[in-house]
Amino acid sequence: MGYIILGGLALLVLVTAGRARRPLRVRREWRFLSSAGAIAAFVAAAILTVREAWLPALLLAGxxxxxxxxxRLDTRRAPAPPQEPMSLEAARSILGVGPQASPDEIQAAYTRLMRLAHPDKGGTSGLAAQLNAARDRLLGR
Structure with a gap:
């Protein structure tokens, strides 16, 4: 019985321990581990109830x-608030084109940078979104 309580306390410590201001329970693995722990606690509580150990069974059930x-908690983040439209200067700076760039030059710069910054190629989704926003702003989409 003592091992079950110590295991539950160890699990509680691991759950509440934060890592870089992001608690472990926010990660996807938490849902699986939490479900498995809940099943184990309910089974242990049922066994203790059969043995008429009411207090430990009640604690484990809780x-x-x-x-x-x-x-069951939804760990998805809320959508980002809408941002102001990107300025022309910022869009040109991101794509590295001049003020007189043609639509073909803008598309070529976008394609070249997107090959490097695409999330499937090791880039980040934030950088890809900035490139998309810059291209859309300069092409008037």
Whole structure:
């Protein structure tokens, strides 16, 4: 019985430990681990209830319930607030084109940079979004 309580406390410490201001429970793995922990706690509570150990069974049932509720929490972030339109100077700076650049030159600069910055090629989605916004601003889309 003591091992179950120590294991639950260790799991609680791991869950509440933050890593770079981002708690472990926000990660995708948390949902799986929380569900597995809830099932284990409910099974242990059922076994203890059969053995008529009411207080530990009640504590484990409460712990399992809290894990089950936590597994159902929606960890997705809220959508970003709408931003102001990008200025022409910022769009030119991002794509590296001059004020007199033709639409073909703008598209060529965008294509060249997107080959490097695309998330599938090791870039970030934020940088790709900036390139898309800059191209759209300069081409008037």
């Amino acid at each position: 712990f399992g319930l809290s894990l089950a509720v936590a597994a």
